[in-house]
Amino acid sequence: xxxxxxxxxxxxxxxxLLFSIGVFGVLLRSNTLIILMCLELMLSASIVALIAFxxxxxxEGSLMMGGNLFVLFIIAIxxxxxxxxxxxxxxxxxxxxxxxxxxxxxLKH
Amino acid sequence: MTDWLFYIFAILAxxxxxxxxxxxxxxxxxxxxxVSFIGMAALxxxxxxxxxAVLQVLVYAGAIVVLFLFIIMMMDVTSAxxxxxxxxxxxxxxxxxxxxxxxxxxxxxxxxxFPERSVDAPAAVAKIFGVExxxxxxxxxxxxxxxxxxxxxxxxxxxxxxxxxxEGGAK
Numbered sequence: 345x346x347x348x349x350x351x352x353x354x355x356x357x358x359x360x361l362l363f364s365i366g367v368f369g370v371l372l373r374s375n376t377l378i379i380l381m382c383l384e385l386m387l388s389a390s391i392v393a394l395i396a397f398x399x400x401x402x403x404e405g406s407l408m409m410g411g412n413l414f415v416l417f418i419i420a421i422x423x424x425x426x427x428x429x430x431x432x433x434x435x436x437x438x439x440x441x442x443x444x445x446x447x448x449x450x451l452k453h
Numbered sequence: 454m455t456d457w458l459f460y461i462f463a464i465l466a467x468x469x470x471x472x473x474x475x476x477x478x479x480x481x482x483x484x485x486x487x488v489s490f491i492g493m494a495a496l497x498x499x500x501x502x503x504x505x506a507v508l509q510v511l512v513y514a515g516a517i518v519v520l521f522l523f524i525i526m527m528m529d530v531t532s533a534x535x536x537x538x539x540x541x542x543x544x545x546x547x548x549x550x551x552x553x554x555x556x557x558x559x560x561x562x563x564x565x566x567f568p569e570r571s572v573d574a575p576a577a578v579a580k581i582f583g584v585e586x587x588x589x590x591x592x593x594x595x596x597x598x599x600x601x602x603x604x605x606x607x608x609x610x611x612x613x614x615x616x617x618x619x620e621g622g623a624k
Binding site: 349350351352353354355356357358360361362363364365366367368369371372373374375377378380381382384385388391392395396399400401409412413415416417419420421422423424425426427428430431432433434435437438443 | 459460467473474482483486490493499500508512517520525527530536540544551554555556559564567568569570581586601605607611612
């Protein structure tokens with residue numbers, strides 16, 4: 345069995361696949377915790393694409409560090425996001441004793 | 454050799470991500486998330502971005518998953534009910550469309566041309582990383598520090614005990 349040599353398009357495909365699975369999970373599940381986990385997966389998939397583009401586009405004289413530094417900031421924002429998301433879930437749990445997104449309807453008119 | 458490693462870790466990351474999306478038990482989903490993040494970190498190593506691979510394992514597979522597990526334990530979450538067939542069909546259709554789209558942007562004739570690796574990995578050296586971060590991107594770095602502080606304060610405010618809403622009040 346021969347494999348095609350791995351190039352940027354393979355990394356891009358994996359990143360897109362991971363992102364799609366994240367969207368799939370957000371659409372499918374009604375547990376707010378798992379929805380948040382799938383959001384994290386989507387952020388992480390974007391990181392894979394950024395690093396791959398930054399690595400393959402680097403040329404002599406222009407090292408394209410922007411993608412890598414972007415990833416650092418995305419990781420920091422992901423940490424902040426998950427902390428706030430979980431705090432909101434805890435507040436919801438205290439108030440309504442449920443994690444099911446279909447039962448949290450108090451903002452519906 | 455590295456090509457084989459790429460395929461192994463890519464398949465590992467994708468399968469673990471699928472297990473996050475479909476597993477009933479939130480604890481299993483969190484475990485799948487760890488495996489998926491470690492697979493992605495291995496992809497970063499194959500891209501010679503060692504610093505970010507370490508960061509991925511520390512922050513994502515370490516801190517974030519542990520935070521999720523804390524919350525799962527705190528709430529004593531039970532396994533979720535099976536999703537409705539209609540929701541399953543709709544989400545699977547969306548997944549199929551997105552996978553086809555991914556294939557299109559990556560491998561079809563219209564995609565690309567993609568550049569090849571030409572220089573040694575710029576981010577393999579931590580020095581380049583640090584110099585870039587603390588010269589050109591110093592403002593963004595400080596903003597992100599403030600953002601984390603604000604997030605911390607926000608978490609404390611959101612998660613403190615709220616007074617119970619009165620009967621007949623906001624519904």
